[in-house]
Amino acid sequence: DGGITQSPKYLFRKEGQNVTLSCEQNLNHDAMYWYRQDPGQGLRLIYYSQIVNDFQKGDIAEGYSVSREKKESFPLTVTSAQKNPTAFYLCASSGMFSREGDYGYTFGSGTRLTVV
Amino acid sequence: RKEVEQDPGPFNVPEGATVAFNCTYSNSASQSFFWYRQDCRKEPKLLMSVYSSGNEDGRFTAQLNRASQYISLLIRDSKLSDSATYLCVVNSMYNFNKFYFGSGTKLNVKP
Numbered sequence: 001d002g003g004i005t006q007s008p009k010y011l012f013r014k015e016g017q018n019v020t021l022s023c024e025q026n027l028n029h030d031a032m033y034w035y036r037q038d039p040g041q042g043l044r045l046i047y048y049s050q051i052v053n054d055f056q057k058g059d060i061a062e063g064y065s066v067s068r069e070k071k072e073s074f075p076l077t078v079t080s081a082q083k084n085p086t087a088f089y090l091c092a093s094s095g096m097f098s099r100e101g102d103y104g105y106t107f108g109s110g111t112r113l114t115v116v
Numbered sequence: 117r118k119e120v121e122q123d124p125g126p127f128n129v130p131e132g133a134t135v136a137f138n139c140t141y142s143n144s145a146s147q148s149f150f151w152y153r154q155d156c157r158k159e160p161k162l163l164m165s166v167y168s169s170g171n172e173d174g175r176f177t178a179q180l181n182r183a184s185q186y187i188s189l190l191i192r193d194s195k196l197s198d199s200a201t202y203l204c205v206v207n208s209m210y211n212f213n214k215f216y217f218g219s220g221t222k223l224n225v226k227p
Contacts, residue, residue, distance in 0.1 A: 042219030
């Protein structure tokens, strides 16, 4: 079955440490995204990529980095520069829009990152 | 002004009730519209797309009003299992791969 896989499900980071969250999809989707969700709040866009080897900053990119070396993979690194990284991180992918209403997002099951 | 705005709720309704949520969007160039459902501590899942002509899927009906720039979701005969947060999602025809999420409306269906 096609889908999008995030790992790990839970991640604990020490202060000053960089950590990388994995996101892999086998849906043949061109676009991939990283969102952050804080308790009781909506999703905020960190980075997105519409094509291999290209990505764009979202609304809250500071303290994060990404790469898109393969269509299937879009890892997110949370660097030590991100001062408040504890959150629920969601990866998503989407196909290209061909007509009205087509192709919403497909989300991974998320990674809960906690700073200890 | 936020791109997408929703009443956070919570909407507390008894089983069997009909409940409706609205979501307003600020960009008149928005092209595609969706409702997602998010259960507690889970990822959002697509509930339904929203077409210009409106669409219905069982107990759920979605409507789009371009003139007033809002979309709505109507749930009939509410079930306990409908309890969740409902997210409104909108994207732009100018950056069609960039989506904007509302912060969600929480629904609690009670016995």
